Amino acid sequence: MKQLAVLAIMWLTAIVAHAQDEPEYRLELGAGAALAAYQGDFNGSLLKSMKPMGGVVAKYKPNPRMAWSALLGYTKLKGTSGNVKTWYPELTEHPISFSSSVIDVSLRYEYNFWPFGTGREYYGAQKLTPFIAMGLGLSFANADTEQDGQHQKRSSGALQMPIGMGMKYKVADRWNLAVEWTMHFTGNDKIDGMPDPYGIESSGIFKNTDCYSVLGVTLTYDLWAKCKTCHNDQD
Numbered sequence: 640m641k642q643l644a645v646l647a648i649m650w651l652t653a654i655v656a657h658a659q660d661e662p663e664y665r666l667e668l669g670a671g672a673a674l675a676a677y678q679g680d681f682n683g684s685l686l687k688s689m690k691p692m693g694g695v696v697a698k699y700k701p702n703p704r705m706a707w708s709a710l711l712g713y714t715k716l717k718g719t720s721g722n723v724k725t726w727y728p729e730l731t732e733h734p735i736s737f738s739s740s741v742i743d744v745s746l747r748y749e750y751n752f753w754p755f756g757t758g759r760e761y762y763g764a765q766k767l768t769p770f771i772a773m774g775l776g777l778s779f780a781n782a783d784t785e786q787d788g789q790h791q792k793r794s795s796g797a798l799q800m801p802i803g804m805g806m807k808y809k810v811a812d813r814w815n816l817a818v819e820w821t822m823h824f825t826g827n828d829k830i831d832g833m834p835d836p837y838g839i840e841s842s843g844i845f846k847n848t849d850c851y852s853v854l855g856v857t858l859t860y861d862l863w864a865k866c867k868t869c870h871n872d873q874d
Contacts, residue, residue, distance in 0.1 A: 661760040664861035667698040667706070667815060673855025677716040677739075679831050685852050690715050694743070696857055703754035703761045708772070712743040716780075716851060718831055735786040737832045741851070743823065745776025745801050755807055755815075766809040770819075773802050778825050782832030795829035797848075813861040821853045 674689040682688060694712030701707075719736035749772045756764030778799045784791050805819025828834045830849035 661757065661812065662864035663700075663703070663756070663760045664813065664864055665700055666863040667696070667700065667859035667861055669815075669857055669859030670695050671712075671817075671855050671857030673712070673714075673853045675714040675716060675741075675851050675853045677718050677830065677849065677851050679718070679828070679849035680833065681718040681737075681831055688717055689854070690717060692853060692855065694855075696859060698749070698859065703756050703764050704751050706749040706751075708747045708749055708774075710743070710745050710747070710776075712853075714741050714743070714851075714853075715739065716741055716830065733787050735784055735833055737782050737784045739780050739782040739830050739832060741830065742779040743776065743799070744779075745774050745799065745823075747772045747774030747776075747801060747803075751807065755809070757809055757812055768807050769804070770807055770817075771804045772819070772821065773800075775800060776823075778823065778830070780830045782830065784832040791832070793829060793832045795827055797825045797827040797829070799823050799825040803853075815859045815861070817857045817859070819855060819857075821855075823851050823853065825849055825851075 671694050673692040673694070675692040676682070676684070676686060676689045678685065692712055692714035694710055696708055696710045698706045698708040716739045717737065719734060749770050751768045751770045753768040754761055754764040755768045755770075757766065758764045776799050777796060779796045780794070782793045782795070784793070801821050801823045803819050803821030805817055808816045810816045825848050828848050830851070
């Protein structure tokens with residue numbers, strides 16, 4: 640009986656040792672590509688008129704369950720009042736269209752439903768895990784509007800709140816692939832260059848404001864291995 644207990648302990652020790660024979664990495668750096676869609680006075684669909692978006696991302700991972708991510712993205716959003724069913728008094732006979740260049744800067748907290756990794760650096764880590772994300776950021780928009788052949792440019796900046804969800808997959812020991820959908824709630828109604836088309840000033844940080852949704856994929860590479868000696872880890 641004692642021999643079986645000793646063998647069981649040795650077997651479990653070997654499993655744990657094998658599961659932690661690779662270092663944990665604290666940092667991810669990478670880039671992504673996405674499709675972005677404007678939601679506001681001239682579009683209520685999440686998928687209509689999606690435009691390409693590109694960006695870079697950096698993530699700090701205190702542990703395999705969570706990450707802090709900083710993202711920088713750029714896209715061009717377009718829309719027109721001529722394709723909506725909503726009646727706007729000033730735009731019925733004089734429709735307006737816009738093209739807006741948007742720079743997105745955000746800091747997010749990501750929570751993984753399961754520990755994320757290869758399983759060889761952290762016992763119980765999974766190569767595939769769903770995650771949710773929430774954060775704060777800024778959106779800078781340069782809108783070019785056209786109405787009756789006349790162009791007008793408007794620039795604006797706004798606080799924004801990204802809320803999203805997705806899946807992460809460990810494609811290789813140090814390569815990570817993430818697919819996610821995120822809604823960016825902004826604090827103004829000027830992304831389309833036409834604030835308050837009804838002429839009624841709104842109140843509240845997110846009331847009657849423009850938003851944009853992003854469906855994208857990112858590829859990141861692990862850097863900055865955790866120092867096992869510094870953290871009293873055992874091989």
